[in-house]
Amino acid sequence: MAPIDSEDYILADLATVLDKGDLVKDGxxxxxxxxxxxxxGVPYNVGEQLTIVDNITLFAQWKAQPIDPVNPGKPVDDSNKGSLNGLNLPKTGAQYDAHYFSNTGLNFRNIYLI
Structure with missing residues (x-):
């Protein structure tokens, strides 16, 4: 359930942006x-103050968790990563086909990390 601020505010009051509460989006x-x-629209971080000028509805924003191309369905293990143009990749022992990089602006036929 999305958090609801139960405080009463008047024009120009400051409100603190709440955390996500029980909201979950798998992956x-x-x-x-x-x-x-x-x-x-206008982004707000948790804990940020906003000035009340009218009723406001905030929409949760989500970022996809990286997928381990070697073991799809598992989150990427952050302890063994390299980086290539902002992509987080296991440092060793993996082969990546070109389709893995199709949305990165990089053009490779195959990438081998050894």
């Missing part, structure tokens, strides 16, 4: 709030 991490569901 995603909560990254904050936004005044628009598509993330194109």
């Amino acid at each position: 995603y991490d909560f990254v904050g709030w936004n005044t628009s569901g598509d993330g194109k």
Whole structure:
């Protein structure tokens, strides 16, 4: 259930942006709030103060958790990572096909990490 601020506010009061409460989205991490569901509105971080100018609805914003290409369905193990153009990859023992990088702007046929 989304958190609801039960405080009563008047114009120009400061309100503190609440945490996500019990909200969960499998395969995603909560990254904050936004005044628009598509993330194109005004972003707010948990704990940030906002000035009350009218009723406001904030939409949860989510970031997809990285998927381990070697073991899909498992979160990436952060203790054994390298980085390639912002991608987090296991440092050794993996082969990646070109389709893994299709949305990165990188062009590779195969990548071998040894």
